[in-house]
Amino acid sequence: MSEANTSEMAAVSIRHLSKSFDDVEVLRDVELEVKTGEVVTIIGSSGSGKSTLLRCINWLEKPDRGSIHIAGQRIGVHEDGRPMPVRELAKVRAKTGMVFQGFNLWPHLNVLHNVTEAPIHVQGASKREAEERAMALLEKVGMVDKRDSYPNTLSGGQKQRVAIARALAMQPEVMLFDEPTSALDPELVGEVLAVIKDLSAEGYTMVMVTHEMAFARAVSDQVVFLEKGLIIERADPETFFTTPKTDRVRKFLENHDTPSPA
Amino acid sequence: MNASAWHMLLEGAWTTLWISAVSIAIGVMAGLVIALIRLARIPIVDQLLVLYISVARATPLVTLALFIFLSAPDLGLDLNRSVAGILALTLNTTAFNAEIWRSAFRNFSREQSEAAMATGMTPWVTFRRIMLPQMVITSLPGLVNEMSFLIKGSPAIAVIGIVDLTRVTNRISAVTYEPLPPILVAGVLYMAIIGCLVWLQRLAERRANRLAT
Numbered sequence: 001m002s003e004a005n006t007s008e009m010a011a012v013s014i015r016h017l018s019k020s021f022d023d024v025e026v027l028r029d030v031e032l033e034v035k036t037g038e039v040v041t042i043i044g045s046s047g048s049g050k051s052t053l054l055r056c057i058n059w060l061e062k063p064d065r066g067s068i069h070i071a072g073q074r075i076g077v078h079e080d081g082r083p084m085p086v087r088e089l090a091k092v093r094a095k096t097g098m099v100f101q102g103f104n105l106w107p108h109l110n111v112l113h114n115v116t117e118a119p120i121h122v123q124g125a126s127k128r129e130a131e132e133r134a135m136a137l138l139e140k141v142g143m144v145d146k147r148d149s150y151p152n153t154l155s156g157g158q159k160q161r162v163a164i165a166r167a168l169a170m171q172p173e174v175m176l177f178d179e180p181t182s183a184l185d186p187e188l189v190g191e192v193l194a195v196i197k198d199l200s201a202e203g204y205t206m207v208m209v210t211h212e213m214a215f216a217r218a219v220s221d222q223v224v225f226l227e228k229g230l231i232i233e234r235a236d237p238e239t240f241f242t243t244p245k246t247d248r249v250r251k252f253l254e255n256h257d258t259p260s261p262a
Numbered sequence: 263m264n265a266s267a268w269h270m271l272l273e274g275a276w277t278t279l280w281i282s283a284v285s286i287a288i289g290v291m292a293g294l295v296i297a298l299i300r301l302a303r304i305p306i307v308d309q310l311l312v313l314y315i316s317v318a319r320a321t322p323l324v325t326l327a328l329f330i331f332l333s334a335p336d337l338g339l340d341l342n343r344s345v346a347g348i349l350a351l352t353l354n355t356t357a358f359n360a361e362i363w364r365s366a367f368r369n370f371s372r373e374q375s376e377a378a379m380a381t382g383m384t385p386w387v388t389f390r391r392i393m394l395p396q397m398v399i400t401s402l403p404g405l406v407n408e409m410s411f412l413i414k415g416s417p418a419i420a421v422i423g424i425v426d427l428t429r430v431t432n433r434i435s436a437v438t439y440e441p442l443p444p445i446l447v448a449g450v451l452y453m454a455i456i457g458c459l460v461w462l463q464r465l466a467e468r469r470a471n472r473l474a475t
Contacts, residue, residue, distance in 0.1 A: 060376055087384055094382025104377035107473045108395045118381035121391055150472045163377075170381055 010069070011036045011174045011205040012057060017066035019052060019229075026052045027063065028229040034174065034222075039206045041216040041237075044226035045252065050209045053226065054178050057207065058096040059089060070095045071173040094122055097167030101179040103159040105151040111138065111162050112147040115169045122170065130169075137165040141195050157188030161195055168199075175199065177208035213256050217241050225249050263443050267434045271444060274430030275451045281344060281426070282413045285351035289412070290405060292352070293359025297367055300360070311360075318357035323418035326350045331422040347419035355412045362404040366397040399473055402466040410456045427451060 012034040019027040026049040034040050042050045055061040057068055059076045068075050075092045077083050084092070105114050115134035119125040125133070138144045141161040151159055160180055167175060177196065181189045193215050200206060200219045210216055216223060216237065223240040225233040225248075233240070233249050244250045263271075296311055318326075327350035334341040341349070370393055378388040417428035425433065431448050435441035 058380055060380065090379070090382050090384045093379065096380070098377075098380040100373065100377060100380075102373055104373045106374065106377070106392055106396075108399065108469075117391060118378075118383060121387050122382045152472050152474060166381070 010034060011038070011071055012207060013069040014053075014057070015067045017053070017056060017063050017068065019049075019056065019061065019063045019065075026229050027056070030066070030226075030229070030231055032224065032231070034205060034207055036173075036205050037203045038221045039200045039208070039219050040222045040224060041220040042207065042209045042224050042226055043211075043213075043216060043252075048226045049229040050226045051178055054176050054207060054209050057174075057176055058093050058098055060098075090122070094118075094170050095173045096176055097170055097172035097174070098176045099160065099163050099167050099178065099180050101182050103151075103156070103163045103183070105159055105163055105166070107151050110148050110150050111143060111154075114151070114162055115166045118166070119169050134165070134169060137168050138162075140168075140198070141165045142191075155188060156184045157191045160184065160192045164192075164195055164199075174205045174207060177206060177210070179209050179211065181210070181212060211256070213241070213253070225252070263434070263438065263440075263447075267438065267444060270430050270434055271427070271447055271451070274425055274427040274448070275455075277425060277430075278413070278416055278427040279455065281347055281351065281419065281424070282409075282416050285348050285355060286409050286412060288348075288352045289355035289359050292356040293361075294363045296356065296360040297363035300364060301367060315357045315360055318353050321354070323350060323354055323415050324421050326354060327419050327422050343419075343422050343424050346422055347424050350419060351412060351416060354415075355408060358408045358411075359405060362401050362408065363397070366401045367393075369400070370397060396473060399466060399470050402470070403463060406459050406463040406466075410459055413455055413459075414452070 010033050012032070014030055014032040017027055017030040017032075018025070030053060032040070032053075042053060044050045052061050056063045057070070057075075059068075062076065067077075070092055073092055073095070075084070076089060106117065109117060112131065112134055115137060116125075116127070116130040119130040119133060120127060135144065135147070138147060141164055143158060143161050143165065146154065146158060146162075151162070154162065164175075164180075180196065181192050184192065189212070193212065196206070196208070197215075197219055208216075208220075217240075218237075220237045223235060223237050224231055225240070225246075227248055233244060233246050235245075240249070241253065244253060296315075300308055300311055321329075327347060330350050330353075331341065331343070331346040334346060374392060374396070375388050378392040379385075383391065417426055420426055420429035427448050431441070431444035434444040438444075
């Protein structure tokens with residue numbers, strides 16, 4: 001009973017999660033709890049399984065074993081092991097918002113309609129209501145003046161800010177960021193990080209995979225280090241970046257820019 | 263050419279136009295449905311569809327039209343000429359359209375549908391709102407190409423007695439003994455019809471530029 005209770009309190013609760021691609025184990029018995037309002041950063045070298053872990057949370061990747069609850073609700077399979085019908089899965093997925101490395105805006109829709117599409121066609125919001133909500137979000141990410149533009153006319157940083165607004169439009173319980181600045185030109189990284197930082201200040205629950213160490217240190221409540229599908233270290237950012245427990249993390253941090261509190 | 267010759271020409275043009283339009287409309291939809299069914303890779307059904315597509319693509323339209331028209335009574339079907347003509351054109355164009363749609367499905371980026379699913383769209387909503395609009399835009403050059411092939415191939419249905427835009431020029435010159443004027447006018451009318459399609463395609467291309475990132 002107590003387990004059900006903690007699951008309900010957590011925005012995301014991951015238990016005994018394992019996944020293999022062919023013979024390679026990419027996630028091994030991962031346990032992670034993200035409380036409401038918390039920012040969790042997942043760090044690790046490429047191939048460590050961090051993107052797979054993030055993509056399991058909204059079931060874009062299907063884990064082999066283990067369970068994931070979003071705001072107390074199981075995703076992907078029912079508690080008795082039956083696979084979840086697509087409509088039901090979509091409903092649970094809507095509790096999460098995802099921001100991709102490659103933006104993945106819908107090129108046939110303008111900026112405003114990229115943001116209103118899901119609220120109208122998933123939630124059944126009226127056009128007016130969806131547009132009001134979208135305009136407030138575009139204001140938040142500084143993209144109001146581009147509302148009628150099509151994605152192909154935007155810079156990478158602008159695309160990613162629209163993508164953030166699109167994910168927020170579904171009023172998700174948790175935002176998932178999959179290396180949101182990795183595909184950006186260096187001079188555009190700042191504008192996207194600034195938006196994400198604002199969101200953390202506003203109390204949004206976020207799980208983020210990133211290589212921006214200084215940023216991770218500045219916004220995270222919890223930093224998780226993934227190595228070959230195992231969480232080998234987790235701590236608050238101060239402890240993680242100043243006194244890592246394992247040699248592996250120490251080495252990893254040495255090879256990255258030593259972050260100073262931003 | 264006198265007034266009645268003009269009248270006959272326009273009637274022939276109308277016949278070509280409506281029979282082609284109906285065949286195109288059914289053919290584009292049916293091609294999409296076949297492409298969708300083939301995505302599911304249902305055993306036997308899939309092989310049957312592949313067989314249909316290969317046969318239909320390999321059969322000349324004249325042969326197909328004759329076969330349908332002549333075999334219908336044996337199958338107990340009472341087909342009038344127009345229906346038989348539409349059936350022949352549709353069976354032919356559907357096969358080509360199915361391949362065009364199939365390659366559009368194959369080339370559709372997984373990231374695009376993942377972004378849709380991630381917002382909570384069901385596969386059906388994802389298909390309708392995100393995939394189909396983009397697939398229409400990318401497939402349009404191929405589809406319009408196939409449409410103009412169909413219109414240019416449509417004189418084949420004259421073989422079962424339909425008086426289309428080409429056949430009618432024969433009838434006119436049988437009376438006037440001047441074959442050139444009606445065939446010239448017919449040529450211009452064909453060009454006008456195809457020209458409309460090309461114009462439509464250019465409109466679509468302007469939209470397609472948006473998809474190029």
